Amino acid sequence: MNYNWNWGIFFEASPEGTGTYADMLLSGLAWTIVTALCSWVIAFLLGSLVGVMRTLPNRAANAVGTAYVELFRNIPLLVQMFLWYFVLPEVLPEQWGSWLKQLPNAPFYTAVLCLGFFTASRVAEQVRAGIQSLPRGQKMAGTALGLTVGQTYRYVLLPNAYRIILPPLTSEFLNNLKNTSVALTIGLLELTARARAMQEFSFQVFEAFTAATILYVLINVGVIFISSWIERRVAVPGSR
């Protein structure tokens, strides 16, 4: 291979004038993590709501939940990103639209909303599967004890369901984290975008991508570590 390796490139100043190439990648990493965490908050809350709706004994709630999941699952994330970023400001009333366009950090807010709504549809499926995997008797016991539907979910069904679906939720969190890279198309300066910029400035393609790869693998390992710690923390004693 006639490629000029230069691993020292990370300590050279980047043309942006704000530090070295390593600083540039690390700031990308920070944006990736912040975007992933913020969108996860939306995804988790909205996804739980939609997932619960799909298990309620109410036709209308089921229909809304199903429609939400089908809509957000059957459109590619990149297209959704464009809809939020390019189309939404145009179809809103004019004042709102121009306010949106002038927001500082618009790519960040857009990415958080888009990923939040997208991942919510996946979280909803997990929550629904978790609730449905519980024995029917749990819901009945809740009703027999005089709990309202809300209380049954709050104190009986959800605490059990979340414990069951913790492993698939972890992989949805990781998917969400990886999906932040799609936001580079609307200008979010996250890790992949920074690696790409480093390649364009310095022509050190493989060093830049190797560094990004290692960082992604490290976050994955870290997340899996934290998740198994949570799993041990919240395990009901004697349940396994």
Place this chain on the structure above:
Amino acid sequence: MLANFDFSVITNSLPYLFFEGMRFTLTLTALAAVGGIVLGTFIAMMRLSGLPVIPLVAKGYVNLFRSLPLVLVIFWFYFLVPYLGQWVTGADRPMTVGAFTSSLVTFTLFEAAYFSEIMRAGIQSIPKGQAAAASALGMTYWTSMRTVILPQVFRNMTPILLTQTIVLFQDTSLVYVLSITDFLGAASKIAQRDGRLVEMYLFAAVVYFAVCFAASLAVRHLQKKIAIIR
């Protein structure tokens, strides 16, 4: 607002969108799905082979690809494939590789990691006694895989493999980052040329939704139809 929604932008560009864009998207999806399933099956077999080292290599492959974002992998291969081509053919300079070949290699290798997990689950779900019975009948590993295990795995796993193919179909839209004219790329080029982002992106969303929704309904139907009553 939607008051000045211009349908003619869409109708005028239909041939370009479908004959150029959608054709690329569908060809890439089909070839990458076939390649990914074949490669994924071999990776799953490697992982379950019980030989020294080989299962670890397969596991490393799967875990590495599953922890990387597809966008990064697309960039990796876009720059790496010319060098790989040079290495394989022994040429003295990096090969020029077309956008299609580069994205086909990317998607085949990337999706193989996901397909292999499906195939692994499928192989593991076949009772161990069947492999034992096959080997007691004097079949070699390859014969028993080909005539006993894999036919059942493919039958059981077809719905999941197809669902993953729908995901792959959606994922191919990410070749946008290489400015390739897939369906979304075509829509986006028209959108920017005519300044009609709202129409083109909404239309792209509707088409993707229609295709994926119809396909997933068909998969659900198939699932009911081929389910073995146990």
